[in-house]
Amino acid sequence: MGETPLVNENPVIKIQGFCKSYKKQAAVKGVDLSVERGEIYGLIGPDGSGKSSLMKAIAGVLSFEQGELEVFGIKVDSESSAERIKGRLGFMPQGLGLNLYGDLSVEENIDFFAQLRQVTPAQLAERKQKLLKITRLDKFRDRPMKNLSGGMKQKLGLVCTLIHGPELVVLDEPTTGVDPVSRGDFWAILAELLREQGVTALVSTAYMDEAARFHRLSLMYDGRILAAGEPEFICRQAQGSLVELSAEPQIQALDQLKNHYAQVEAIGSRLRVFVDDKSPNEASKAVSDLLVGVEVKAIRASEAELEDAFIALLRRRRLADQKTNNHAVPRLDPPLPEGQGIAIEARQLTRDFGQFRAVDRIDFTVRQGEIFGLLGANGAGKTTAIKMLTGIVPPTAGEGQVAGADMRYAGQTIKERIGYMSQAFSLYLDLTVLENIHLYARIYGVSRSIIKQRIAWVIDIAGLADVTGQLTGSLPMGIRQRLALGCALAHQPGVLFLDEPTSGVDPVGRRRFWDILVRLARVEQVAILVTTHYMSEAEHCDHLALMYAGRIIADDSPTNMIRALQQEAGQLLKIATDRPLEALALLKQADFKGAALFGKHIHLLALDIETVKKQIDALLDKQAIRLIDLTVHAPTLEDVFVYRVLALENQELS
Incomplete structure (x- = not known):
């Protein structure tokens, strides 16, 4: 078997002029796509870009209005033609474990899917043993699916998708909500299948850092393909360079750069600037010459990375607005007590659920103006730690202080001084965007005299002006997350808790989100505690604590x-x-x-x-x-x- 896709053969997937609409809303607008045998092809783009609609049609489970679609050389244009391809492919829909059965064990789920796909007992025994081993699920055969972590659910979903030995696998955002170790397992499985069986894979993701995993990919936005090809080819289409630097004062340097460049972001102690139409050397000199009254400690320039290329393409086609407003509004919450500048402190914090220890004697401190990350896999104990510190769950043992108050006795005081954005979407889906903001402003005690001004500020910083009248339940995930952040900021708290805040959010939305957080920390000295298992999020943090099985196993800056x-x-x-x-x-x-x-x-x-x-x-x-x-x-x-x-x-x- 050859190492590269066999481009001289007929492609496994061939699409021309594909269009799909839901009522009057166009979801996919004239897409052309070709996937060769034996390659891992990526669809990368934000929520609402059309990835899922395209993949469902390829899998034969969604009709479409216009265009031609061929899979294995078979024209898919009816239910009967769709049935002809289904036995040769495996489809894994978006969402943690949505194709699985919660009350069945790991092994029972696999056996059930094998029966559906008419896998022989001999084939089942061999494939099941191999797939369980490579996913490291072999020790959890008897565990009910509903008791698995997010990463384990996704790996089980993949095993069930592969159990009949498909020639083509169609995987819709399989790594969303999955920690890096499980993501590594997932990609190892695909590499093994590609090597041994020549399996073809079409994989979608909202995360640009996965682009290097694909042989070729298409960048999708608003139902169209912006660019397609090998990752390096797409990066070159950006026609510019990326400059990274450290400068003090950081906010002053950030503001100076934003006055001249459209793509600027702060990541921890670094600033990243995309400079159009210049070589790395030219870009580095241009940025250095621009900065006045700041100390540049280190600077280097390189070719564009995929996320920068994606945003540059959107910007040049006027599809994305990077502008962020930061209007100052008088603070409502009382100032934090004088002292050592410590906003959050955990001392030997412990939480047991029956015989299970979710958090095991953790210690850490978060200072005012610091962005602190709790980094860990699914089930590491991050969310439980936040719930104890915010007074939602009492600790089994240990102590903690938040915003100058003891978390065990001052629950209401803490709630008045903090903003909390939970992992589960916590807003009211049957209310409009404006109604949700107004409700949270009142819950947090924003006075009537300034509530209109405060609501306008939340709409502005969260970029919600175009959707204020829409029902929250109808919004894409990225916009929902910005709304949730805006509601958590309605009373301008001194301490902000964010539990996996940008899961599934597109790069433009994520940068806008973090631009707000950086200014809250650097300018207003808000302490921000973020839980995450996404490395792009962790890079924004000043300090990290790595959690594993309820314990903190590393506590330092990202650089260290x-x-x-x-x-x-x-x-x-x-x-x-x-x-x-x-x-x-x-x-x-x-x-x-x-x-x-x-x-x-x-x-x-x-x-x-x-x-x-x-x-x-x-x-x-x-x-x-x-x-x-x-x-x-x-x-x-x-x-x-x-x-x-x-x-x-x-x-x-x-």
Whole structure:
């Protein structure tokens, strides 16, 4: 079997002029798409961009009004033609575990889907054993699906989708709501299926950082394809450079840059600027020359990354407005007590649910003006920790202070001084956007004399002016999340709790969201505690605490966490070969731990770079695999997370 998609054969999926509408609302507007045999093809775009409609039609479960759609060379234009392809593909819909049965165990769900797909007992035994092992669900065969974490539900859903051995898998946002370790498992499964069986995969996601995993992809927005091709090709379409710098005072530098550039964001202590139509050297000089009265501590420029390219394409086609207003409004909440500047403190905080310990003696502090991240997998205890600190759930043991008040005895005082955006969507779906904001402003005690001004401010900062009269239940997820943040800010609290706030939010919405948070922290000195398992969110934090099984296993700044991983496990090697799947199998057989496929490249961590380079070169040479390129990069926060969690899992198993 060849390593690259067999472009000389008929494509597995061929679409021309595809259109789909719901009543008078056009969801997909004239899409052309071709997916070759044996490739992992990505659809990337925000909620409402048309990804799900397109994938449902490909899977044969949704009709469409216009265009042509072929799957396996069969024209899908009727129920009978759709039935002809369904046995050869697997479809996993969007949503955690939506294709599963909550009261059935892991094994019972798999057996049920195998019966539906008429899998023989011999095939079932072999496939089930292999898929359970690779997903690391083999130890949870008897656990009811409803008691699994989000990541485990998604992996079980994938096993059930694959159990009949499909030639094509159509996976709609399978990694949304899933932690990095489970995401790694998911991609490892696809790489294995691609290598062994030549399976073709069409995968959608709202997360740009997954783009490197695809052979080719299409960027979708508002029902159309903005750009298509290999990730590197799309990045080049941006025609500009990315400049990263550290400068003090940060907000002053941020404001100066925003006056001249449309794409600027603060991520932790760094600023990132996209400069149109300039080479990296030209862009770096232009940014340096622009900054006046600030100290530039470090600056570097590089080619555009995919998220920057996506936003640049939207901006140039006038499809996205990056403008953010930050109107000052008098604060309502009383100032935090004088002292050490500590806004949140947890001391040996513990919570048991029966025999299960969800949070195990955690300690951390959050200072005023700090963005603090609780980073952890699904079920790590992040949400329980927040619920204890906000007075929703009493602790089993330990102490905590929030906004100068003891969390055990001052529940109402704490509630008046904090804003809380929960993981579960907490607004009223049958109220309009404006009605929800008004309701929360009144609940939080905003006085009648300024309530109109405050509501206008919330609408402005959250970018809700165009949807104030719409029912909340009809809004896309990204807009709902901005509304939830706006409601949590209605009384301008001194401490803000955000529980996985941007899950499923598109890049433009996420940047607007974080621009608000950065100003709240830097300008108004609001303390912000964010729980997340998304690395793009973690990078915005000044300080991180990594949680695993209810415990804090690392507590430091993102920079120091990455530095510690470099000292312990080394640098990140990015390896390009002419046969990446065979090369990956060889590296795994040679015990290169953590080797993983990213599109057409292989990533792994290595301490002794030169020795590892020689070992890899010799290993590939024996099998006549050509090493095209090997580059060295600093590891990412995702590498930190996966390395630390897998090390603990392996330690517990040994």
